Amino acid sequence: MEKKNKMQDQLPVIELKHVDKHYGQLHVLKDINLTVRRGEVVVIIGPSGSGKSTLCRTINRLETIDSGEILITGEPLPKEGKDLARLRARVGMVFQSFNLFAHKTILDNVTLGPTDVLRVPKAKAREEAMQLLKRVGVDSQAAKLPAKLSGGQQQRVAIARSLAMHPEAILFDEPTSALDPEMIGEVLEVMTELAQEGMTMVMVTHEMNFARRVADRVIFMDAGSIIEENSPDEFFDHPATQRAKDFLNSIKDH
Amino acid sequence: MGVEELLSQFGGKYAQAFRMTWRLTILAFSIALVLGVAVTVLRVSPIKPLRLFGDIYVQIFRNIPGASLLIILVYAFPYLNLVWSYFTCVLIAAGLIPSAFCSEYLMSGINTIPIGQIEAARSIGMTFTQMITKVVIPQALRASVLPLTNLLVSTMLTTAIASQVPLNPQELTGLVAYINTHAVGGVTAFFISAALYCASAVVIGRIGSLIDRKVRIRR
Ligand SMILES: Nc1ncnc2c1ncn2[C@@H]1O[C@H](COP(=O)(O)OP(=O)(O)OP(=O)(O)O)[C@@H](O)[C@H]1O
Ligand SMILES: [Mg+2]
Numbered sequence: 001m002e003k004k005n006k007m008q009d010q011l012p013v014i015e016l017k018h019v020d021k022h023y024g025q026l027h028v029l030k031d032i033n034l035t036v037r038r039g040e041v042v043v044i045i046g047p048s049g050s051g052k053s054t055l056c057r058t059i060n061r062l063e064t065i066d067s068g069e070i071l072i073t074g075e076p077l078p079k080e081g082k083d084l085a086r087l088r089a090r091v092g093m094v095f096q097s098f099n100l101f102a103h104k105t106i107l108d109n110v111t112l113g114p115t116d117v118l119r120v121p122k123a124k125a126r127e128e129a130m131q132l133l134k135r136v137g138v139d140s141q142a143a144k145l146p147a148k149l150s151g152g153q154q155q156r157v158a159i160a161r162s163l164a165m166h167p168e169a170i171l172f173d174e175p176t177s178a179l180d181p182e183m184i185g186e187v188l189e190v191m192t193e194l195a196q197e198g199m200t201m202v203m204v205t206h207e208m209n210f211a212r213r214v215a216d217r218v219i220f221m222d223a224g225s226i227i228e229e230n231s232p233d234e235f236f237d238h239p240a241t242q243r244a245k246d247f248l249n250s251i252k253d254h
Numbered sequence: 255m256g257v258e259e260l261l262s263q264f265g266g267k268y269a270q271a272f273r274m275t276w277r278l279t280i281l282a283f284s285i286a287l288v289l290g291v292a293v294t295v296l297r298v299s300p301i302k303p304l305r306l307f308g309d310i311y312v313q314i315f316r317n318i319p320g321a322s323l324l325i326i327l328v329y330a331f332p333y334l335n336l337v338w339s340y341f342t343c344v345l346i347a348a349g350l351i352p353s354a355f356c357s358e359y360l361m362s363g364i365n366t367i368p369i370g371q372i373e374a375a376r377s378i379g380m381t382f383t384q385m386i387t388k389v390v391i392p393q394a395l396r397a398s399v400l401p402l403t404n405l406l407v408s409t410m411l412t413t414a415i416a417s418q419v420p421l422n423p424q425e426l427t428g429l430v431a432y433i434n435t436h437a438v439g440g441v442t443a444f445f446i447s448a449a450l451y452c453a454s455a456v457v458i459g460r461i462g463s464l465i466d467r468k469v470r471i472r473r
Binding site: 060062082085086087088089090091092093095097098099100101102103112113116117145147158161162165 | 371373374379381392396473
């Protein structure tokens with residue numbers, strides 16, 4: 001409760017105002033309003049096809065929106081060009097399929113953004129990258145190519161690559177869904193630490209125990225709309241809508 | 255004439271011609287690589303007219319014979335007040351045609367890059383240019399080593415169009431024609447040139463697969 005009160009005072013890092021998006025006829029995002037404040041951990045859950053990934057991708061402008069507004073630390077996202085690239089780097093993204101640069105070593109995957117986008121001197125970027133790799137526990141693999149690493153290791157490198165840009169927030173789209181069960185824990189552990197250190201995070205996940213543990217807020221989406229928005233305990237124990245109840249029951253069966 | 259007699263009489267010329275063939279090949283292939291990469295960048299650019307230009311470029315040079323292009327450069331371009339040396343004309347013709355194929359190979363190399371990597375590059379704030387130079391082209395090149403090796407061989411064979419013009423010194427095919435007008439070289443003169451082409455191709459092929467093994471990305 002105390003943390004929550006503090007959060008009300010924090011500046012918003014991500015703001016979506018009346019965001020709408022269509023894919024052709026399909027209305028994928030319907031009047032989405034969402035504010036994520038500094039240090040907040042927001043978990044998005046919902047059935048397949050409800051628009052969770054699309055929502056994450058619009059925040060980073062990997063997808064355009066039809067109408068509404070998206071602000072990052074108060075600044076509207078530019079349409080395209082260098083300004084967009086610059087602002088985009090302020091929000092990190094971790095994907096389900098890791099997406100490491102296959103031709104670059106682990107170390108170079110982490111330093112590429114800092115050296116080329118942020119213009120950090122090479123030596124400094126390397127030093128910091130090594131610290132980040134250590135933090136996520138893959139520093140011993142720094143000289144290898146991504147294909148030599150396990151999925152869990154690759155995903156931790158992807159997190160380090162995001163962190164290297166010193167983002168205001170990181171988006172995670174089902175970061176453990178492509179992993180073998182025995183590797184899920186190591187990635188969730190890194191994410192838990194990040195949350196505890198005060199990183200602003202928005203994540204789509206099907207790991208409900210994890211969500212309950214780390215989330216400050218749970219967003220439940222269905223058919224392109226935000227249906228519920230509540231504290232994790234409140235949401236998981238007393239879902240307000242029938243759709244949320246049905247969804248929670250459906251995943252309990254698994 | 256036998257091989258020995260031919261070599262004793264024209265051995266020096268063969269050596270010169272062999273060097274000329276390699277020189278033309280390496281220069282033409284360099285042109286092909288640079289233009290091929292440039293045209294490929296146009297073909298994946300977000301600007302539609304540039305994409306269209308790139309596609310048309312490839313369609314043109316993929317579909318005209320090198321010899322025709324050379325004849326146009328040597329005999330038609332002077333009417334436009336564009337007069338180049340025979341050597342330059344051969345280089346242009348033998349470079350432009352493989353550049354179109356180079357671009358085709360790079361495009362299929364690009365298709366092997368998972369879209370997620372492009373999105374990852376965008377999400378760390380890379381501009382289009384950075385993405386192309388640091389992520390897309392390096393991977394496309396690594397994926398295209400074997401077809402590019404074959405392209406190098408076929409570029410070497412394309413340099414034979416130089417036999418259509420008076421080049422000094424001549425390359426391997428031009429030399430065959432020369433020998434046949436000055437002596438009775440016949441099939442043997444051709445056989446020596448062919449052996450040199452073949453030997454070169456084998457060496458290129460070997461080196462190509464070594465490079466491929468080293469740089470190919472296993473996914
Ligand atoms: N590029 C696209 N073109 C057309 N339709 C798309 C595209 N991407 C997603 N969709 C559709 O938009 C809807 C929302 O997709 P989205 O990927 O955001 O759902 P999701 O909630 O992330 O689902 P999942 O849990 O399966 O990942 C789906 O119906 C999907 O089929
Ligand atoms: Mg999704």
